[in-house]
Amino acid sequence: MIAAIFLIIAGFALLIGGADLLVRGASSLAIRMQVPEIVIGLTVVAFGTSTPELVVNLVSALKGSTGIAFGNVIGSNIFNILGILGISALIWPLDVKKATTWNEIPFALLTSFVLLILANDNWFLSGAQNLLTRGDGLILLGFFVIFLVYTHKLSKQGSDSESSSKLYPLLPSLGFIIAGLAGLVIGGNMVVGSAVKLARLIGLSEAVIGLTIVAIGTSLPELSTSIVAALKKKPDIAVGNVIGSNIFNLLFIMGITTQIDSLPYEAAFNPGQYLMIGATILLFIMMFNPRRHRLDRWEGGILVAIYLGYTIYQLS
Numbered sequence: 183m184i185a186a187i188f189l190i191i192a193g194f195a196l197l198i199g200g201a202d203l204l205v206r207g208a209s210s211l212a213i214r215m216q217v218p219e220i221v222i223g224l225t226v227v228a229f230g231t232s233t234p235e236l237v238v239n240l241v242s243a244l245k246g247s248t249g250i251a252f253g254n255v256i257g258s259n260i261f262n263i264l265g266i267l268g269i270s271a272l273i274w275p276l277d278v279k280k281a282t283t284w285n286e287i288p289f290a291l292l293t294s295f296v297l298l299i300l301a302n303d304n305w306f307l308s309g310a311q312n313l314l315t316r317g318d319g320l321i322l323l324g325f326f327v328i329f330l331v332y333t334h335k336l337s338k339q340g341s342d343s344e345s346s347s348k349l350y351p352l353l354p355s356l357g358f359i360i361a362g363l364a365g366l367v368i369g370g371n372m373v374v375g376s377a378v379k380l381a382r383l384i385g386l387s388e389a390v391i392g393l394t395i396v397a398i399g400t401s402l403p404e405l406s407t408s409i410v411a412a413l414k415k416k417p418d419i420a421v422g423n424v425i426g427s428n429i430f431n432l433l434f435i436m437g438i439t440t441q442i443d444s445l446p447y448e449a450a451f452n453p454g455q456y457l458m459i460g461a462t463i464l465l466f467i468m469m470f471n472p473r474r475h476r477l478d479r480w481e482g483g484i485l486v487a488i489y490l491g492y493t494i495y496q497l498s
Contacts, residue, residue, distance in 0.1 A: 186376040193372030193402075200365020200403070202410050207358025209416060210350040218418065224286065224333050228404075228426025229434075235400045235427075236435050237367075243442040250396060251439055252301075252447060255431045256454040257397025258404075259294075262424045263461040264489035265398070266405050270412040270420045271482025278421050278475050285332070286425045287469070291462045293325060293432045298455045301447040312447040319440030326433035366403035394496050401427075421477075428462075457492060461485070 235258055242251040270276060300318040303310040350358070404427050411420035439445065468481045 186379050189372045189376040193369040193376070196365045196369025196372065200362045200369060200406065202362070203358045203365065204362030204407055207350070207355045207360075207362060208419060209414075210355040211352075211359065213349050214352060214355060221333055221422075224422040224426035224429075228423050229430055232404070232427045232430045232435065235431055236438070238396060238400050239435050239439045240442065243439045243445065246443075248445045249448070251445060252451050253454075254396050254400060255436055256451055256458055257394060258401045259428045259431055259458050260454065260461060260492065261398050261401045261489065262404055262428050263458075263465055264485045264492070266401065266408050267421065267424050267465065267477060268482040268485030268489065269405070270408045271477040272479050272486065273409060273412040274415055274417070275479060276412070276417040276421055276477040276482075278417055278469065278477075286422075286429075287462065287466045289329065289332070290425050290428050290432075291459065291466065293322075293429055294455065294459045294462060296322065296325060297432050297436060298452070298459070301455075302449070302452070304449075312449060314436065314440050314445040314447055316440050316444060319437040322433045322437035322440075326429075326437060329429055329433065366406065369402070394493060461488070 235254055238254050239251045242248070242254065267276070299305075300321065301312060301314050303312050404423055407423050408420040411417070411423065464485075465477075468477055469475045
């Protein structure tokens, strides 16, 4: 047990250091490429920080642990919105561009509905087994291509604001990103592996471990990155990281996972999906204002309080 606790502490150190390098490199890359930071947040940062979720899901699918696979993605997305954005907003109010409120958040909401519908076959065919098939996965990947086309068009708009980030040469910028991602992946794996061992020692089920311990653990890169971005007053990276990660989790990770094998889906995951959808709607409402699009500290506090209540319920 002492060794597991030590690995958790060391993992957190790697996560913090990796997040700082990733934000530095990503911000510099955004300036050098003359694209909005939100694009880097939605793509490079979001996809990179979602690597632990991808690895966990692929391993879970190969081992037939579908409870971990679904619980990981659903739980991670819930934590991303309620926990990560809530904590980030408590650190610094998150002002975002109008496009984020009107385009990216609604698209994340749409993808949540798509997964919910595809997974619940018995809603439409009486007696059918709930199954996320390879065909369903291709539909998810099709939506992911649409998202990539959108971000490509967004990148063509160019950077629309003066950035306070330090500009590094191209190779060091890429080096920071690669080193940061490596630190996040290694640190995340250390924390998750040790946390799961401790959780099993106290008798938690696979579903609860997937929705809480593994979900939070694989989202630690997103948490570290968004906190560092908030501290550096870079809300577009903080928010883009979370929204992009949620879209990446639902569309790409679940789409790729189903290509290994069809995934049986338990209706017990539906409440988690409802919360994920509700959290996304709440985020949109909080940021909907014709004059400003900002997540204030008190709103971040509400998100964190909801997540704490959800976690206590899952572990009780």
